Amino acid sequence: MTGWEMVVGLEVHVQLKTRTKMFCGCENRFGAPPNSLVCPVCAGMPGSLPTVNRKAVELGMMTGIALGCRIASRTMFDRKNYFYPDLPKGYQISQFDRPLASGGSFRFPFGGGSMEASITRAHLEEDSGKNVHDASTDGSFVDLNRAGVPLIEIVTGPVFRSAREVSAYLAALKQLLQYIGASDCNMERGSLRCEPNVSVRKAGSTSLGTKTEIKNINSFKSVEKALEYEFRRQTEALESGGRILQQTMLWDDVAGSTAPMRSKEEAHDYRYFPEPDIPPLEIAADWVERVRASMPELPDARKRRFVESFGLREYDAAVLTASRDFSSLFEECARLWPNRRRLCSLFITDLLSILADEKIEVCDSRLSAQSVASLLRMEEEGAVGKNQVREILAELAKAGGDPPAIAASRGMVQLRDEDEIGALVTKAIAESPESVADFRAGRGKRAIGFLMGNVVRAMNGKGDPKIIRRLLVEKLENQSRS
Amino acid sequence: MEIDDELARSILKLAKLKLRGDEFGEYRRRLQEILEYVGMLDELDLKSVVPTACAADSSTILRDDDGTESSGRDRILSNAPSRAGAFFKVPRIIDQGGCP
Numbered sequence: 100m101t102g103w104e105m106v107v108g109l110e111v112h113v114q115l116k117t118r119t120k121m122f123c124g125c126e127n128r129f130g131a132p133p134n135s136l137v138c139p140v141c142a143g144m145p146g147s148l149p150t151v152n153r154k155a156v157e158l159g160m161m162t163g164i165a166l167g168c169r170i171a172s173r174t175m176f177d178r179k180n181y182f183y184p185d186l187p188k189g190y191q192i193s194q195f196d197r198p199l200a201s202g203g204s205f206r207f208p209f210g211g212g213s214m215e216a217s218i219t220r221a222h223l224e225e226d227s228g229k230n231v232h233d234a235s236t237d238g239s240f241v242d243l244n245r246a247g248v249p250l251i252e253i254v255t256g257p258v259f260r261s262a263r264e265v266s267a268y269l270a271a272l273k274q275l276l277q278y279i280g281a282s283d284c285n286m287e288r289g290s291l292r293c294e295p296n297v298s299v300r301k302a303g304s305t306s307l308g309t310k311t312e313i314k315n316i317n318s319f320k321s322v323e324k325a326l327e328y329e330f331r332r333q334t335e336a337l338e339s340g341g342r343i344l345q346q347t348m349l350w351d352d353v354a355g356s357t358a359p360m361r362s363k364e365e366a367h368d369y370r371y372f373p374e375p376d377i378p379p380l381e382i383a384a385d386w387v388e389r390v391r392a393s394m395p396e397l398p399d400a401r402k403r404r405f406v407e408s409f410g411l412r413e414y415d416a417a418v419l420t421a422s423r424d425f426s427s428l429f430e431e432c433a434r435l436w437p438n439r440r441r442l443c444s445l446f447i448t449d450l451l452s453i454l455a456d457e458k459i460e461v462c463d464s465r466l467s468a469q470s471v472a473s474l475l476r477m478e479e480e481g482a483v484g485k486n487q488v489r490e491i492l493a494e495l496a497k498a499g500g501d502p503p504a505i506a507a508s509r510g511m512v513q514l515r516d517e518d519e520i521g522a523l524v525t526k527a528i529a530e531s532p533e534s535v536a537d538f539r540a541g542r543g544k545r546a547i548g549f550l551m552g553n554v555v556r557a558m559n560g561k562g563d564p565k566i567i568r569r570l571l572v573e574k575l576e577n578q579s580r581s
Numbered sequence: 582m583e584i585d586d587e588l589a590r591s592i593l594k595l596a597k598l599k600l601r602g603d604e605f606g607e608y609r610r611r612l613q614e615i616l617e618y619v620g621m622l623d624e625l626d627l628k629s630v631v632p633t634a635c636a637a638d639s640s641t642i643l644r645d646d647d648g649t650e651s652s653g654r655d656r657i658l659s660n661a662p663s664r665a666g667a668f669f670k671v672p673r674i675i676d677q678g679g680c681p
Contacts, residue, residue, distance in 0.1 A: 133668055150644040378635045
């Protein structure tokens with residue numbers, strides 16, 4: 100398949116994190132009993148009227164601003180007409196030629212460097228309901244809880260040339276939207292959905308081939324698989340003399356393939372027209388400025404600040420700022436604990452894997468900056484060792500608490516009695532004359548490492564490593580002199 | 582713009598309407614008349630007029646993001662032609678891809 104190039108543009112639908120729906124006061128919540136969050140407006144009852152949710156507009160503005168877009172001074176809603184059982188009104192309220200935001204660009208990390216995607220537009224619309232299928236019956240079932248949930252649709256130009264670029268963009272977009280609190284971007288729950296437009300062309304060509312649109316991709320893992328499958332399908336069709344039909348393909352995650360959507364013989368003809376029930380929305384410049392001023396720091400800015408003000412390495416700062424909550428916790432801790440390097444290794448080496456193993460989100464964990472600082476103070480004073488720090492940290496993440504109390508309740512307090520440790524050190528040296536020989540021959544590091552291990556084991560890990568090391572060095576030096 | 586038979590059939594299909602043979606010609610003709618009537622506007626010079634989408638000249642009123650009670654499942658489903666348990670029941674959908 101050499102000589103062909105993939106060209107992809109993305110439409111990403113993101114559910115906005117509002118309390119209520121786009122045009123009515125029903126709750127915007129995932130997982131409620133079917134049809135329990137429905138009213139005459141989102142059920143499309145005759146005579147009901149939509150009213151625009153200010154918060155949804157503001158989250159949409161934030162999204163547009165974060166993606167470098169212009170925010171329209173006057174934006175409009177339009178009806179997009181089609182019939183489908185999950186669309187109770189027979190039309191979706193969307194935005195057609197006056198989107199909320201347009202003309203942006205978004206720079207994101209890719210392959211050690213970075214890449215820029217042009218953002219054509221970002222517009223507000225309402226989500227559809229959900230169809231539920233059951234093979235055992237003659238009908239299909241509809242749940243309208245999702246109908247009317249606010250969405251922002253983010254459209255890029257045809258800027259991606261590989262599935263990996265698309266993945267990198269999606270990961271960065273998700274991070275950005277979570278930072279600004281626009282969405283939780285949970286693809287499995289459908290709060291972020293991506294629909295790539297894919298075409299292929301001969302490498303070096305500047306014209307675009309006929310594109311297909313892929314729907315039904317519901318995990319980050321599937322995005323690359325679906326794109327690579329569709330790329331192969333199109334190039335094989337063209338190489339065998341066929342042509343590409345402009346159509347919508349459905350991704351089948353189990354089969355790992357795409358197939359044309361059957362009901363699409365009719366060309367798209369949505370007959371958009373201005374929504375007569377919603378007058379145009381004027382957006383004054385000072386409103387945009389207020390929203391801009393209320394926006395939290397974006398991931399890239401936070402990463403740079405971590406490098407500059409905490410003296411962290413670029414890579415570490417990127418890991419720490421991957422999520423807003425994680426980086427905010429780090430920052431609170433950094434205010435209380437001046438040794439940023441130790442703090443950084445605690446977060447990256449220990450805390451990340453603890454949270455992943457225990458499947459705890461930072462925001463759900465019981466960690467506080469005070470408890471982390473108290474834990475590191477115990478470590479610095481030699482009261483606990485590295486392994487114990489990790490164990491206490493895991494307990495803090497799961498259940499919270501007071502580090503000294505956790506250490507005491509687990510019998511973790513380190514033994515620091517120098518007579519006791521000294522006796523064990525003398526015994527270890529006596530049992531290992533070859534280490535003494537190593538030490539004399541200038542291989543002190545090896546000798547001390549070996550003996551440290553023996554003493555730590557003899558004390559079941561409860562001896563203070565600093566004291567053990569100091570006594571070992573003292574005694575080995577004494578022996579060498581004698 | 583001319584509403585020919587082909588365009589009229591396409592509009593019927595998109596609107597999911599079924600007409601008898603004698604109705605078809607009648608509605609095609611009426612649609613044509615409506616367009617011609619509105620077409621009078623083309624005689625005006627509107628180059629300097631901003632397109633209007635709404636007769637109200639004020640900006641839309643926004644709603645705070647505060648909840649109101651939903652209707653309750655039984656009240657909502659009581660209007661449905663067919664229901665099955667907690668769901669609206671509709672004729673079997675073949676494609677599972679959501680909206681077109």
